[in-house]
Amino acid sequence: RRAVEDRGGEATTLNNIGGVYSDLGEKQTALDYYNQALPLRRAVEDRGGEATTLNNIGRVYDSLGEKQTALDYYNQALPLRRAVEDRGGEATTLNNIGHVYDSLGEKQTALDYYNQALPLLRAVGDRGGEATTLNNIGRVYDS
Structure with a gap:
């Protein structure tokens, strides 16, 4: 028998x-x-899946301290999130970009991204994400 080809399912499994x-x-x-x-x-x-994987790659590079590479991946994910109207995912990517700019000391740019994420999180009812973003904004102002 031939194996069933499910490249979408394979991609999801590899991502997971x-x-x-x-x-x-x-x-x-x-x-x-x-x-x-x-x-x-x-x-x-x-x-949508491509955006998720790009975002995940960005998170790994961010954790490795390779901030510019992380930004490159996040900036590839962002228009895809918008294209598929994934507002929660868009907010996550915006937050991730804000985090990179914050860690680079570019506080105003970080705030710009966090403030773009906030209304999206409110629109999708993600109170946990909203709280995290408010905390991120507060941390920037505190610094």
Whole structure:
């Protein structure tokens, strides 16, 4: 028998395995899985999934201190999040971008991104995300 080809499902599984390795602190292995998922997401034209994987890759690079590379991936994810009207995901990516700018000492730019995320989180009713974003804004003002 021939195996059923489900590239979308394979991409999701690869992305999820990458997430587990990232959580375990095995960042390079996580990147390996995310980088296997990404072309499959693109092949099946899963723009939402592609945005998620790009965001995840950005998070790994951010955690590795490679801030510019993280921004590159977040900035690829952002228009895809908007294109598929994933407001919660868009807010997450905006928050992630804000975090990078905050860590780079670019406080006003960080605030700009956090303040873009806030109304999106309120619109989707993500009170936890809203609280995190308000905390991020407060931290910037505190610094």
